[in-house]
Amino acid sequence: MIPPPGGDVEGINLREALEKRYLAYALSTIMHRALPDARDGLKPVHRRILHAMRQLKLDPNSGFKKCARVVGDVIGKYHPHGDQSVYDALVRLAQEFAVRYPLVDGQGNFGNVDGDGAAAMRYTEARMTEVAALLLEGLDEDAVDFRETYDGEDKEPIVLPGNFPNLLANGSSGIAVGMATSIPPHNVAELCDAALALIKKPEMSVEELAAIVRGPDFPTGGIIVDDHAAITEAYRTGRGGFRVRSRWHVEDQGRGTYVIVVTEIPYQVQKSRLIEKLAELVQTRRVPLLADVRDESAEDIRVVLEPRARTVDAALLMESLFKLSDLESRISLNMNVLSKGIVPKVMSLGEVLREWLDHRREVLLRRSRFRLGQIRHRLEVLGGYIIAFLNLDEVIRIIREEDEPKAELMRVFELTDLQAESILNMRLRSLRKLEEMELRREHAALTEEQAQIEALMESEPKQWQTIAWQIGEVRKTFGPDTPLGKRRTTFAEAPTHDAVDIEQSMIEREPITVIVSEKGWIRALKGHQADLSTLTFKTDDQLKFALHAETTDKILVFSTGGKFFTLAADKLPGGRGHGEPIRLMVDMDNETDIVSVFVHRPERKLLLAATDGRGFVVPEAELVANTRKGKQVLNVEAPDEARLCVEAKGDMVAIIGQNRKFLIFPLEQVPEMTRGKGVRLQRYRDGGPADMRVFAKADGLIWVDSSGRSFTRSMEELKDFIAERGQAGRLPPEKFPKSNSFGTPTLP
Known part of the structure; x- marks a missing residue:
């Protein structure tokens, strides 16, 4: 575009102009808006508010004045920005749930922990607190430098004298350009003790300081569940975070019933939104252990959680709620502040x-x-x-x-x-x-x-x-014996609940019947079905496994490739159709087949065997796979494949081969492993194992024939079949089924 005639036209490089202007904007944001000064812990807007209140003689012992008067003086003399932004900053300095040691004493509606805003500035009044007076102490005694205000008509302090460790005591947060700050509030008594220790020993390490300043102290209380080492590391680097949990206790309601009462919630969590989230969890039944939530708060917080049954473990219920709601929150630490009011820098606790x-x-x-x-x-x-x-x-x-x-x-x-x-x-x-x-x-x-x-x-x-x-x-x-100085946030170790238990608590517990067909299709019927004769399958397909389980269970699938796959029972397809192929739910190779499907019982041990007669004992707790790929347990090489999986409950092993050779040997001869080929259980000239059973000597060996008749043989009657592991064996006892099977399901 050609510029209009007349006047001087100066050509500039667009890149240079943008860089120069953006840098000026970035520096202005960093220095004069978002980052606090390490010396008094204040941003310019807060410093100007306090200075204006001092000029209005709003001392702690004087009367209140309208906030509109304060805001008017601030924006008219010192801070040429919007009145609402200045009022919001003033309001926060007065909120006891937002600031650990309030700098403004407010009179009127200054908002609440539910997230409701303050009344308009024409209705509220304010004056300074003792903390603000400490920050300003000595301002008339040439304690700090002053600079001209934006219009050159007045003077304002560059920094306050700061006879109070405000940066760490009240914390700060802000987002600048390319950097941010997030400092949680701390306990003043601990900060003073740390400062006194630092005066006596200037080279004191962060580890020693962290033993004095144990962690943040939030105005809303709560419990920090991080260990001391993690807190120390955060203070050493200036970056980290703190896990804060709500404080709760159990109230007995009589007749064995109880409710959980939450009395403190994490810092900066709005109670109303927290209640909405908990109510949503109840409505969607994402936490089946929770029946109802009520907000009975007045001056203090009181959120009542009602469990679904008296048998519900309160700690387990709370653990599941901590995972799904803001009853547990992470407060970040990023001590990025202006050193000497000029240089932005991430500082350690000792440096601050x-x-x-x-x-x-x-x-x-x-x-x-x-x-x-x-x-x-x-x-x-x-x-x-x-x-x-x-x-x-x-x-x-x-x-x-x-x-x-x-x-x-x-x-x-x-x-x-x-x-x-x-x-x-x-x-x-x-x-x-x-x-x-x-x-x-x-x-x-x-x-x-x-x-x-x-x-x-x-x-x-x-x-x-x-x-x-x-x-x-x-x-x-502000010592620990004073109402304002007493530590509100405490420390504790998070309960060591099994992640599996917590995950299961989020699933509604219902009985189901798991159906697996010959071709590997799986589905779950509601309830424990006894009559399966009405089940329908796809053409040329039929029932292979039927298991009674619950929605909180894990279903283990053992393939001929020696892998175990894990399915969540609550994620199984419903029983209206034919279900879904297991191969689509896990990454099972097309050339492999299913050996066994059973409900996971972590306390059990299993005996595995391949077609080459090798096998070993494995704890069932080691079989759970966390991914779709499954977990390789029994190593097999083609043409061999996994064939048997039975419960290893007892002290003797009975095994019969396809060649109808029968052998009994002690279970102690079979090693316990988590993965491998195992040892030879029985030797074959051709074929492989047909079936096996682990039994107790005292009970004897039991088998069931095709007619449903049960036979029991004592160890005395079986003495001719007992030998060392790995032998060929001999023909089975009299009346042993011709199918070479012990006749009962291998796993319940």
């Missing part, structure tokens, strides 16, 4: 405390210099007064008779300009006789104070001693 202590020393020195100047000025004036009292008649004569009394006084008594001016401005009532004694007393006191301040400024140990005294006074005011 050191920055605050160095600032306190600088404030102490500046206030001492200011006081020293005042004392010197007053001593000079007092020196003139004393000379005047000693020569009172001559002074009066000079004032009455001389045309230039000031110059004459300076000439006669060798006074300074200040002394002569002060004598001339003296009131007549001050010419009493007693006034001289008071002047000399004041002169002596100020001379002594001057010597003390000069000694303080020359001695660094005395400076730190004074700072330690100041910190000690803050600790007394």
